[in-house]
Amino acid sequence: MMRAVLSSGSAGVVVADVPWPEPGHHQVLVRVSAAGVNPVDVDAGRTGPFDRVLGWEAAGVAEAVGEDVRGVRVGDAVMGWTYWFSSGRGCQAQYCVLDASEVSAAPRQVDAAQAATVPLNGSTAWQALLELGVQPGESLLVMGAAGSIGGFAIDLAVGKGCEVWGVAAARDADFVGARGAHFVDRADALRGGGALPSGGVDAVLATAPVDEAWQTAVRPDGRFLSTVGQTLPRTACGFLNAHPDAGQLGELAQVVDSGELRTRVAQRYPLADAVVAYADAAAPAVRGRLVLTP
Structure with missing residues (x-):
């Protein structure tokens, strides 16, 4: 048996003993060194499905590798993420199983806790920019710029040669500016942080719910993409449902x-303190990712 974090309804989460996972031919058994705690984990802990191992993302060491897996060997430092709510095999445990398509080599220049913050939110930011089709020299407005997805999106877009504006609370102005983006004060709407390009930006990435008024920030022929499932009345508004991709994870590790x-690790907790970590993760003031270390 191993220790794992389980969803438990009104109580949120519990740490309990569960059977060790067994990897299939196309899977990797990971000895988890660190697992991220995301806001979606907090919601799932309360609303279910219940008695499932929680956790979307982790970093650790490949303990066993299925015979059909290529590119990962026993002993490799790896990171990955999975749709735990459909597979029932989350990452917040001493061991987790990931499909070969969900795992890649971990970054070499950061520790496991930092690497564990990358797979879910990094993949979402990466795929959002691909979906928006942003090109070097284009302008991008990121809503929720101080969040994990928003911060990664700024890094990636600036790295591509885009001019980026980041919308966040006033206290996050330094964070947004340090990442190479123009700061836009959320409370002051479009009046804060300097003027946007005349006629609007080429693309908007909404990683937080937005008011319809923000649609005016994008050019009439521009692109608007949401990662939060929000419907907005414009033809060019899309919704991104990110998916694990081993190739993209490998590229993220290199970046x-x-x-x-x-990466931003706000705090690290032993797996036994998962209840405390989940309570802290529910606080709106959290900046950076909370990480469990089994």
Whole structure:
């Protein structure tokens, strides 16, 4: 048996003993060194499905590798993420199983806790920019710029040569500016942080719910993409449902190692303190990712 974090309804989460996972031919058994705690984990802990191992993302060491897996060997440092609510095999445990398509080599220049913050939110930011089709020299407005997805999106877009504006609370102005973006004060709407390009930006990425008024920030022929499932009345508004991709995870690891993608670990907790970590993760003031270390 191993220790794992389980969803438990009104109580949120519990740490309990569960059977060790067994990897299939196309899977990797990971000895978890660190697992991220995301806001979606907090919601799932309360609303279910219940008695499932929680956790979307982790970093650790490949303990066993299925015979059909290529590119990962026993002993490799790896990171990955999975749709735990459909597979029932989350990452917040001493061991987790990931499909070969969900796992890649971990970054070499950061520790496991930092690497564990990359797979879910880094993949979402990466795929959002691909979906928006942003090109070097284009302008991008990121809503929720101080969040994990928003911060990664700024890093990646600036690295591509885009001019980026980041919308966040006033206290996050330094964070947004340090990442190479123009700060826009959320409370002051479009009047804060300097003027946007005349006629609007080429693309908007909404990683937080937005008011319809923000649609005026994008050019009439521009692109508007949401990662939060929000419907807005414009033809060019899309919704991104990110998916694990081993190739993209490998590229993200390289971008982390280059220093272009910067991780933020707000606090680390032993797995036994998962209840405390989940309570802290529910606080709106959290900046950076909380991480469990089994």
